[in-house]
Structure formats: structure tokens, C-alpha cells
Amino acid sequence: MSGKNQGNTFRLEVLKARGNGALTTIDSISADATIAELKKRVAQQKPELYSDRQSYRTEPTGKSVKDTQKLSELNIDKVGKIYFKDLGTQIGWSTVFFAEYAGPLFIYLLFYIRPSLVYGSSAGSKPVHLAAHLGAICWTVHYAKRILETIFVHRFSHSTMPVFNLFKNCSYYWSFTALVSFFVNHPKYTPPSFGNAQIYLGLGIFILNEIGNLSIHILLRDLRPAGSTERRIPYPNKINPFTNLFHLVSCPNYTYEIGSWLGFSLMTQTLTALLFTFAGAVQMTIWAKQKHRAYKKDFADKYPKQRKSIIPFLI
Structure with a gap:
């Protein structure tokens, strides 16, 4: 189930901030991982979305969160989802x-x-x-x-x-x-x-x-x-x-x-x-x-x- 902790890891759904579709799913990521680390994981799955092109928020229309913030600090490990915005070619x-x-x-x-x-x-x-x-x-x-x-x-x-x-x-x-x-x-x-x-x-x-x-x-x-x-x-x-x-x-x-x-x-x-x-x-x-x-x-x-x-x- 999305968001269910397995030890210190959980399954994370990465959703598009616009369009309400799913971008990808990360089966196992640490609750202590930072947004910067999340960007690297997403880039591994989708190379065209390199880190500098990615922006994340806790709500579809919310503000972008900082690269240094941990997923646990944002309660992402509890809800099991985060919203992605494509910043375009950089x-x-x-x-x-x-x-x-x-x-x-x-x-x-x-x-x-x-x-x-x-x-x-x-x-x-x-x-x-x-x-x-x-x-x-x-x-x-x-x-x-x-x-x-x-x-x-x-x-x-x-x-x-x-x-x-x-x-x-x-x-x-x-x-x-x-x-x-x-x-x-x-x-x-x-x-x-x-x-x-x-x-x-x-x-x-x-x-x-x-x-x-x-x-x-x-x-x-x-x-x-x-x-x-x-x-x-x-x-x-x-x-x-x-x-x-x-x-x-x-x-x-x-x-x-x-x-x-x-x-x-x-x-x-x-x-x-x-x-x-x-x-x-x-x-x-x-x-x-x-x-x-x-x-x-x-x-x-x-x-x-x-x-x-x-x-x-x-x-």
C-alpha cells in the first residue's frame, strides 16, 4: 500500500501537480531521504527529468519545497505521495x-x-x-x-x-x-x-x-x-x-x-x-x-x- 512504512522505507507515488496523473512510483525510499535524493531517484527512472528540471510540493498548488528538506519532515512518509512540477528545459x-x-x-x-x-x-x-x-x-x-x-x-x-x-x-x-x-x-x-x-x-x-x-x-x-x-x-x-x-x-x-x-x-x-x-x-x-x-x-x-x-x- 502507498505510504505504508516497511522499516524506515515506504512506497512513494510521484504525481503530476498539473493533470492529476501519476509520473512514477518509487517502491522503496527512506523517510529520511531529502528532496535532493528524491530528485536523483526520479532522474534514474526518467533521465529526461534531470534534477534541476524537477520541483516538488506537498499539495498540487502548494509552494515548492527545498532540496534539503527530508520526506519525513514534510510528512510525505505518512501520506505516501508528493506532487511534481516540470520546470522545463534548463x-x-x-x-x-x-x-x-x-x-x-x-x-x-x-x-x-x-x-x-x-x-x-x-x-x-x-x-x-x-x-x-x-x-x-x-x-x-x-x-x-x-x-x-x-x-x-x-x-x-x-x-x-x-x-x-x-x-x-x-x-x-x-x-x-x-x-x-x-x-x-x-x-x-x-x-x-x-x-x-x-x-x-x-x-x-x-x-x-x-x-x-x-x-x-x-x-x-x-x-x-x-x-x-x-x-x-x-x-x-x-x-x-x-x-x-x-x-x-x-x-x-x-x-x-x-x-x-x-x-x-x-x-x-x-x-x-x-x-x-x-x-x-x-x-x-x-x-x-x-x-x-x-x-x-x-x-x-x-x-x-x-x-x-x-x-x-x-x-
């Missing part, structure tokens, strides 16, 4: 990041050299404004930094993501890059209203926020041991003053990211750069609220109550 996080960040790097520089196919045959002879030169440098530095962070800094809690995200993320970054760079590098580009003072103010804001963003990424990297999915409460360190923003928000990396693009928008004074900043701010606010709620749930009374998610004192 691709490595680093592959997605390289694609979505390398694209903007090359696309922006392509417009920066003013190809005649885009701007006309006389575009190359027109002067390039200081703001356009600095814009190309800032854009290149930002995305080169992102690529280097992917290689040397970031530690991902999951090794893969759905392959659809590759197309979705690349479409977002690549199309916005083309939109922003087209106008900043246009031969008829209109310089900032307040001249060099505005340009250098925007540049200064951009640089400070890029340093802040990198500082937070390094702190978060050091917070998670290599090869671990452990979560801890992030706090400022005494070495780097840029990390003090953790006193006020849960996701200062997003706060600094928005600050960088506000500086870029001020420096170049283009509507498309401001639209890119706004779109990014909306998405990062959604992510920050999700992470903020997760922190408060995971750490309950221990989590600092004064913190907002992304904007100090407001959001």
Missing part, C-alpha cells in the same frame, strides 16, 4: 548572464562608432560630444563589471534557470541598449542643458553607485560559503562604508543599481536612458520586495525592523 545561470551582459557591451559600442548603415554616410565626420564619450565608457564599464562579477563574485543558490529566461532577458537588455545608444550616439544628439557641470555630476553619481553596487555583491558573496545555499542576515561591515546602506534596506545592490542609471540619465540627458532606468527600477523593486519578505519570514524576530526593501524609509 540552462546555466552563468550562460544566461554572459549572453545578456555581453550583448549590451557590443551593441552599445556598435552604435558608438556611428555605422553609416544606421546614421548615414556623413555621421562619422560629425563631432562626438563629451557626454557621448563618457556614456560609452560608463556603459562598457558597467557591463564588463557584470561579466566579471558573474565569473569571480556571484554564488548562485540554483545552478540553472528555464531556457526561456535566456530569450526574455536578452530581449530586454539588448533592445534597451539599442534604444539608449541610438540616441546618445546620434550625430544630432543634444548635449545636457547645464553643460559640463551636469555631465560631471551625473558621472560622479554613476561612479559612486557602481562602487556601492560592487561592494554589496562582494559582501553577499562572502556571506555564503562556496558550494552552499545557506542564507544569513546581511549586515554592514566595518571596512567598507558603502555597505552601511544595509542599515536601511534589504537589497542595497538594487538601490545602487538604480542610482547608477539615474546618474547615467543625468549625464546624457536622454529620455530613453530615463525609461531604461524606470523599467529597471520597477523590476528591481518587485525583486527587492520578494527578497525582503523572504528575509522576514526566514529570520522572523531576528530581522532588523527598520529596514525597507529598496528605497530607504519609503519602499
Whole structure:
């Protein structure tokens, strides 16, 4: 009978979360087995469903359970069934990041050299404004930094993501890059209203926020041991003053990211750069609220109550 213990093992039905059909049955599995071990057992029976493609829940419409949880902790050994969701074809996080960040790097520089196919045959002879030169440098530095962070800094809690995200993320970054760079590098580009003072103010804001963003990424990297999915409460360190923003928000990396693009928008004074900043701010606010709620749930009374998610004192 399903769910009947034989010693410390039991028979487990793996049901589809959608469609109410049976995926497979595991005749004997330990009550102390983790979800990660269950994934390996299922993959042995159905090789096309490799571990990263599998997600499990205790109810058809419930939340996914963690890989580290034991079946006994979820009472699965008592009910003898668990629900499976296919996450679809997966691709490595680093592959997605390289694609979505390398694209903007090359696309922006392509417009920066003013190809005649885009701007006309006389575009190359027109002067390039200081703001356009600095814009190309800032854009290149930002995305080169992102690529280097992917290689040397970031530690991902999951090794893969759905392959659809590759197309979705690349479409977002690549199309916005083309939109922003087209106008900043246009031969008829209109310089900032307040001249060099505005340009250098925007540049200064951009640089400070890029340093802040990198500082937070390094702190978060050091917070998670290599090869671990452990979560801890992030706090400022005494070495780097840029990390003090953790006193006020849960996701200062997003706060600094928005600050960088506000500086870029001020420096170049283009509507498309401001639209890119706004779109990014909306998405990062959604992510920050999700992470903020997760922190408060995971750490309950221990989590600092004064913190907002992304904007100090407001959001």
C-alpha cells in the first residue's frame, strides 16, 4: 500500500501537480531521504527529468519545497505521495548572464562608432560630444563589471534557470541598449542643458553607485560559503562604508543599481536612458520586495525592523 512504512522505507507515488496523473512510483525510499535524493531517484527512472528540471510540493498548488528538506519532515512518509512540477528545459545561470551582459557591451559600442548603415554616410565626420564619450565608457564599464562579477563574485543558490529566461532577458537588455545608444550616439544628439557641470555630476553619481553596487555583491558573496545555499542576515561591515546602506534596506545592490542609471540619465540627458532606468527600477523593486519578505519570514524576530526593501524609509 502507498505510504505504508516497511522499516524506515515506504512506497512513494510521484504525481503530476498539473493533470492529476501519476509520473512514477518509487517502491522503496527512506523517510529520511531529502528532496535532493528524491530528485536523483526520479532522474534514474526518467533521465529526461534531470534534477534541476524537477520541483516538488506537498499539495498540487502548494509552494515548492527545498532540496534539503527530508520526506519525513514534510510528512510525505505518512501520506505516501508528493506532487511534481516540470520546470522545463534548463540552462546555466552563468550562460544566461554572459549572453545578456555581453550583448549590451557590443551593441552599445556598435552604435558608438556611428555605422553609416544606421546614421548615414556623413555621421562619422560629425563631432562626438563629451557626454557621448563618457556614456560609452560608463556603459562598457558597467557591463564588463557584470561579466566579471558573474565569473569571480556571484554564488548562485540554483545552478540553472528555464531556457526561456535566456530569450526574455536578452530581449530586454539588448533592445534597451539599442534604444539608449541610438540616441546618445546620434550625430544630432543634444548635449545636457547645464553643460559640463551636469555631465560631471551625473558621472560622479554613476561612479559612486557602481562602487556601492560592487561592494554589496562582494559582501553577499562572502556571506555564503562556496558550494552552499545557506542564507544569513546581511549586515554592514566595518571596512567598507558603502555597505552601511544595509542599515536601511534589504537589497542595497538594487538601490545602487538604480542610482547608477539615474546618474547615467543625468549625464546624457536622454529620455530613453530615463525609461531604461524606470523599467529597471520597477523590476528591481518587485525583486527587492520578494527578497525582503523572504528575509522576514526566514529570520522572523531576528530581522532588523527598520529596514525597507529598496528605497530607504519609503519602499
